[in-house]
Amino acid sequence: MLLSQHSRHGSRRNLSLFAINVITAVNRRNASSRRIRSARASAEVHNTTTGVRGFAPNDTPPQAKTARKVRIAPSNGSRRNAGGASSQNSRKKRKELKVATEGMVKLREVLDEHKNAGANVVVLKAGRGKFFRMGSPLVFDDSIASESGVLNTGDFVTVIDPNGSQIGWGMYNARSMYRVRMIWCTALDGELPAEEASKPDTLLRKVVESRVKRAASVRSSLGLPSPETDVFRAVNGEGDRLSGLAVDVFARVAVVSSSALWIELWFNAVAPAINSALLGTLADRVVWRISADRLIQDGLAKEVVPFLSRARLDPGVPQITREELLDCESTQSPGVSGSETENDTRINPHEMIQIRENRLLFEVNVTSGQKTGWYADQRENRARFGQLCEGKRVLDCYCFSGGFGLSAARNGASEVTCVDSSQAAVDASLRSLELNRDSIPAPDTVHIVKSDVLQFLQSAVNRGDQWDAVALDPPKLAPNRQALQRALAMYRRVNRLGLQAVRPGGILLTCSCSSAVTSTSGLLLKTVHEAAAEVNREIAVLSQSGASPCHVLNPAHLESSYLTCLTICVL
Numbered sequence: 250m251l252l253s254q255h256s257r258h259g260s261r262r263n264l265s266l267f268a269i270n271v272i273t274a275v276n277r278r279n280a281s282s283r284r285i286r287s288a289r290a291s292a293e294v295h296n297t298t299t300g301v302r303g304f305a306p307n308d309t310p311p312q313a314k315t316a317r318k319v320r321i322a323p324s325n326g327s328r329r330n331a332g333g334a335s336s337q338n339s340r341k342k343r344k345e346l347k348v349a350t351e352g353m354v355k356l357r358e359v360l361d362e363h364k365n366a367g368a369n370v371v372v373l374k375a376g377r378g379k380f381f382r383m384g385s386p387l388v389f390d391d392s393i394a395s396e397s398g399v400l401n402t403g404d405f406v407t408v409i410d411p412n413g414s415q416i417g418w419g420m421y422n423a424r425s426m427y428r429v430r431m432i433w434c435t436a437l438d439g440e441l442p443a444e445e446a447s448k449p450d451t452l453l454r455k456v457v458e459s460r461v462k463r464a465a466s467v468r469s470s471l472g473l474p475s476p477e478t479d480v481f482r483a484v485n486g487e488g489d490r491l492s493g494l495a496v497d498v499f500a501r502v503a504v505v506s507s508s509a510l511w512i513e514l515w516f517n518a519v520a521p522a523i524n525s526a527l528l529g530t531l532a533d534r535v536v537w538r539i540s541a542d543r544l545i546q547d548g549l550a551k552e553v554v555p556f557l558s559r560a561r562l563d564p565g566v567p568q569i570t571r572e573e574l575l576d577c578e579s580t581q582s583p584g585v586s587g588s589e590t591e592n593d594t595r596i597n598p599h600e601m602i603q604i605r606e607n608r609l610l611f612e613v614n615v616t617s618g619q620k621t622g623w624y625a626d627q628r629e630n631r632a633r634f635g636q637l638c639e640g641k642r643v644l645d646c647y648c649f650s651g652g653f654g655l656s657a658a659r660n661g662a663s664e665v666t667c668v669d670s671s672q673a674a675v676d677a678s679l680r681s682l683e684l685n686r687d688s689i690p691a692p693d694t695v696h697i698v699k700s701d702v703l704q705f706l707q708s709a710v711n712r713g714d715q716w717d718a719v720a721l722d723p724p725k726l727a728p729n730r731q732a733l734q735r736a737l738a739m740y741r742r743v744n745r746l747g748l749q750a751v752r753p754g755g756i757l758l759t760c761s762c763s764s765a766v767t768s769t770s771g772l773l774l775k776t777v778h779e780a781a782a783e784v785n786r787e788i789a790v791l792s793q794s795g796a797s798p799c800h801v802l803n804p805a806h807l808e809s810s811y812l813t814c815l816t817i818c819v820l
Contacts, residue, residue: 369398378410420511424548641717651678
């Protein structure tokens, strides 16, 4: 009985020991599993002891044996640093949210203020304001975040940034890719007084007159006009902060070229301002011409063009209203028909003005000649080319009025040939030759040829004829980016022939007046270099230049630079 009882107590004790052993084994197994999982986690991040970054799922990780050494709990300092970083990020986010909220509130207040005043507002996208604070003149549609008010083409509009700060004001045009042409920049011109903003026509006249006078002062600093030169660009659009407005002076006649719709819509304010700034100082007369193609691109109804052109040249006829400028259905009401425009004798379509450029005389058609009648942008390039041509045989291609060729002749070229396909250009060159006969050492050595330039050059190359100096000044071949590749192919072709027409050691002057070419730095030179390689000619660049200094540039809008002129030695 005692034995039996002892056996029962022994069995219980053994069972207890067994249970303890089982529990201990389970605990050890669980602890081992935890160590393995921890080691795997450490291995996936990075183990500084073994350098192992990963392992197969079924493998025992080498870190398992040293898991306790690897697993180091973060110190209290680390916890504090982590907490501090989190707190700092939270404060930064709260600050940014506060600034954004305050900006939205201010913007709402500014918009309400303008709305109550009946003013129109354009809000720029974030980050765009800095360009216009520096004087960038053209606001494209993709720079605009929102618009407020009842905006119509030709309206004055206030331009602000997303925080409600005023950038300036300009002319709104829903029809153009230039949604706003900036007229006033707060950073440059100061705050616009409210009383002036309420009288836009008076304000505009004041601004235009002031800008034109300032532009004239800049030309005066260039020594223009002078006894040697009385033809120059007096106002150069964006360069003089009058986007779309150009004025060339020929002797004492100022010729306006309008290429922006806002100028025509506000003609009654702009024209008197120009007259007031120029008449009696630089000019005795102002002729107003329109750039039809660019005005149509800017939103002018195409059907209005013949009426507008006639009305601007002759103030004596009924002028066109704002509504007629924008509505093609109203274009038959100005009181002038197409036949009357063509037959009217009060306008001389062939009125010629004699001008002087670098002591050479030319004639300019101020009412119907190309552009304003003359390309004053090449004045400095023509002078430099002539200085390189003493004693040389010279070819002037696309000669227009013979500017490059006669500059060479006056500087003592042994022979000059001027080529153009236009009969009007040939006639103009012949008149230029007669005007300068007394100042050219050998006028009988100057020849004017009517021919397609490419055909002329190809024939010369075929017969092995070469010149000491060749000038290539073709018309605009790339009117826009879409035409660029086709234009570059044409530039390569022209320059291939031109390079072959230059004797070894001679000079090639080659130009592009396409802004699509000039806006890409080095593109014309790259094209000429490719053309040279195609005809196995080596070239050395002597100089690269642009338009004459009177074609001033706005550093905030270098896109208005359009002319590239390369002077090259052909080896």
